[in-house]
Amino acid sequence: MTDERKTELQRNLDEVNARVAAACAAAHRVRADVRVLAVTKTFPASDIDLLAELGFTDVGESRDQEARLKKAEVKAFLRWHMIGQVQRKKAKQVAHWADLVEGVDRADLADALQLGAQSAEKNLEVLIQVSLDPDGTQNRGGVDRGQVVALAEHILALSHLTLAGVMAVAPLGGDPEAAFELLARAHERLLGVAPGAQMVSAGMSGDLEAAIIHGATQVRIGGALLGNRPPLT
Incomplete structure (x- = not known):
């Protein structure tokens, strides 16, 4: 079963890499500038070890307890991303x-992560989650685009956090290209106060091409790589 699963993952990875390469070519970008993050939430630790054998260095999880248990079980040394909303508690x-938290959208969460990083005696990389929802709505989470710089300045003052860039999720039912163009503008403003915050995490299985056109340096891929998710428990 392990060999069959590895073959399946390799086939899916080849297809994802072909899409990423085509999108980079269309955007006149270098393929090496875009990383594929494997979103492994709900999938077993055995899949993560197989992905490591296929060359992956980074994986993304979105549930704290699940991630902690899997990290303890996985044999490979990887960078672990927390993606999505984080409860302050x-x-x-x-x-x-x-190793990296994608989804910091408020100052009190940044402060709580700072305390956690101090306790762990480590430096923690973070991305600001930028809302791409239409004005007046808040469906996918994130800080308002007009507040990105203020939040960045707050994070920059925290000794155990390193601001690495931005992340976002395109709004449900919206135009992903228009949304990711807004993200690119927000990222440009961020670079004015944090020139080292070069990372743009945007695009998933259904809209990675639009994200790459507008500057994504990382796409977060779950279903197109790992297949249908097991049911949540």
Whole structure:
């Protein structure tokens, strides 16, 4: 079964890589500038070890307890990303297992992650989650685009956090190209106060091409790589 699963993952990875390469060519970008993050939430630790054998260095999880258990089980040394919303009360735990938190959208969460990173005696990379929802709505989470710089300045003052860039999720039912163009503008403003924050995490299985056109340096791929998700428990 392991060999069959590895073959399946390799086939899926080849297809994802072909899509990423085509999108980079269309955008006149270098393929090496875009990383594929394997989103492994709900999938077993055995899949993560297989992905490591296929060359993956980074994986993304979105549930604290699941991630901690899998990290303890996985044999490979990887960078673990926390993606999505983080509850403030879970921030300390997340700071202990995560290498990068994608989804910081408020100052009090940044403060809680700072305390967690201090407790873990580590430096924690973070991305600001930028809302791409239409004005007046808040479906996918994130800080308002007009508040990105203020939040960045707050994070930059925290000794155990490193601001690595931005992340976003395109709004449900919206035009992903238009949304990711807004993200690119927000990222440009961020670079004015944090020139080292070069990372743009955007695009998933259904819209990675639009994200790459507008500057994504990382696409977060789950279903197109790993297949249909097992049911949540």
